[in-house]
Amino acid sequence: MKNKVHFFDKELRRVYFAWLSAINVITALILIFVTVPEKYKIGGGIAFVTALLVIYFGLWIHANSIKHIILKINNSKAEVKVGDIFEEEGLKVIAFNEYFDTLVNERVIASSSLNGQFIINHVDDIDELNKEIRESNHLSSRKTEINLSRQEGNTQKYQLGSIHVHKNFLLAAFTKFDENNRAFLTMSDYINCLLNFWNEVDIVYANRSVAIPLLGTGITRVRGYDTMSEQEKLELLLWTFKISRIKFTYPAKVTVVIHESLQDKINFYRLKKI
Numbered sequence: 001m002k003n004k005v006h007f008f009d010k011e012l013r014r015v016y017f018a019w020l021s022a023i024n025v026i027t028a029l030i031l032i033f034v035t036v037p038e039k040y041k042i043g044g045g046i047a048f049v050t051a052l053l054v055i056y057f058g059l060w061i062h063a064n065s066i067k068h069i070i071l072k073i074n075n076s077k078a079e080v081k082v083g084d085i086f087e088e089e090g091l092k093v094i095a096f097n098e099y100f101d102t103l104v105n106e107r108v109i110a111s112s113s114l115n116g117q118f119i120i121n122h123v124d125d126i127d128e129l130n131k132e133i134r135e136s137n138h139l140s141s142r143k144t145e146i147n148l149s150r151q152e153g154n155t156q157k158y159q160l161g162s163i164h165v166h167k168n169f170l171l172a173a174f175t176k177f178d179e180n181n182r183a184f185l186t187m188s189d190y191i192n193c194l195l196n197f198w199n200e201v202d203i204v205y206a207n208r209s210v211a212i213p214l215l216g217t218g219i220t221r222v223r224g225y226d227t228m229s230e231q232e233k234l235e236l237l238l239w240t241f242k243i244s245r246i247k248f249t250y251p252a253k254v255t256v257v258i259h260e261s262l263q264d265k266i267n268f269y270r271l272k273k274i
Helices: 010-033 038-065 114-122 126-135 187-204 230-244 260-265 269-273
Strands: 068-073 076-082 091-097 143-146 156-158 163-166 169-177 183-186 210-213 221-223 254-258
Touching: 010 038, 010 269, 068 230, 068 269, 076 230, 091 114, 126 163, 163 187, 169 183, 169 187, 183 187, 187 221, 187 230, 230 254, 230 260, 230 269, 254 260
Parallel strands: 076 254, 091 169, 091 210, 183 221, 210 254
Antiparallel strands: 068 076, 143 156, 163 169
């Protein structure tokens, strides 16, 4: 197990000192009524200090083993956990590019990607899905420009963050594509896309729970921020959720599903600060 939480992590020390304060109060109350014989004081002191060290180590090990956390953001329940988004209940978000491409040929869409797995395993009729998207009333006002120079895939672009509802899935236009079909975003694109995405979710979710993958991972390049970590992308996703003011009324909730291949890159303990 990778130690994502530093041994002297500030939040870890805060929790430990809270435990220490409670232990000190209990110990002081006990010593009011119990007198420790002189011959046991040294051994008792060593045992007490050892117990405190064991508690700290236990808290540290627990902090590094967390794979699930529940947060309350804007009175909404937000859950972050390791899992498979296709096994989640409610609406499941699948990130597409700005063209809502459906061509899985390893050049436009990789079969191993979440996008590719959705199309291969969860779309019965690709032509029908393309027709849905083209004729969607909701997306009609989200169209931007047409790129007639594309050799493969669709040519109509849509505003980043736009959503198309397909059965129990929310298909989201999340990345731009360059002339070589490489996904990219600028930081401004990234933030505006997420804010627009949450606004779209607010329109279509109809009090249903929404499961979201960690948007922006994989092949997506955030230009100018090539070293942006998965942790930072997760915190940005949650931050934009917070400032969007969207509210999920119980029992609906939002769940960010972290793929198991990324779990060692996510410090769940740090999310408590949010």
